[in-house]
Amino acid sequence: MAFRPPAASKRQLDGVSFDQAVDFAPDARKKFADKDRQPGNKDPSKCKVLLKFPDNGAGPGAVFWSSKMAIDTDGPSAGPGRLNGKALDPSSGQNDTSLHLANGKGLPSEIIPYIVLPELQSGSSRTFNPAVALGDVAIVIFKDKTAAAVCGDLGPFNKIGEASIRVHEALLQQDCPDPCSKRNDKGFCLRARNSSIEQDVLYFVFPNSAFAADELAVETINTKIKERAFGLYNKLRGAS
Structure with missing residues (x-):
């Protein structure tokens, strides 16, 4: 039976x-479900x-999931007068990211704007499935x-x-409050x-869509992410 997305996201x-x-990735999904059932799990x-959409020539393949969206503060300071990840979230923030x-x-x-991929296992540098990788672009819908x-x-x-603070700000609305x-x-x-x-919250990740390492400049990365992610998403849904 096909997934029925939330009516609020229909458009x-x-x-x-x-x-x-x-x-x-049923094994990964089972891990998420098992963790959800643990007593005292508040998040x-x-x-x-x-799910996985096939790459059939008519449109790009994509990995999709529907889940919650927590705030990830990880990363260095965004500039003068701004705080690093640990200062923004003393309980679990870090001052670096994997990418x-x-x-x-x-x-x-x-x-x-970045999202977080589960690791394969505790302490691993690999993602939960080789179909998705650090650097791949994504679309997030709420x-x-x-x-x-x-x-x-x-x-x-x-x-x-x-997802990062910036993603939360982009989706700001009722039920998605200011992340700060x-x-x-x-x-x-x-x-x-x-x-x-x-x-x-709906996530579409596009496999093999990462930029070359030397393209990831802070001055241009957001524009590049937006152009590539929306371009692939529009192909997935058959839009121009």
């Missing part, structure tokens, strides 16, 4: 043929489906808003659904909000 999904997608992934820019630095969560992103970080093997609980007078984030969008 953004126009042309996407979910009946062509097949179940994908379940709620991964309702994990690096051409200058060797990680992706600043405040200014670069209700009637859409954002382009890059797969920029690795996270726990038994959880899925996490405190900002300074310039609007810079001082503390990340300890919350998630609980469910029905």
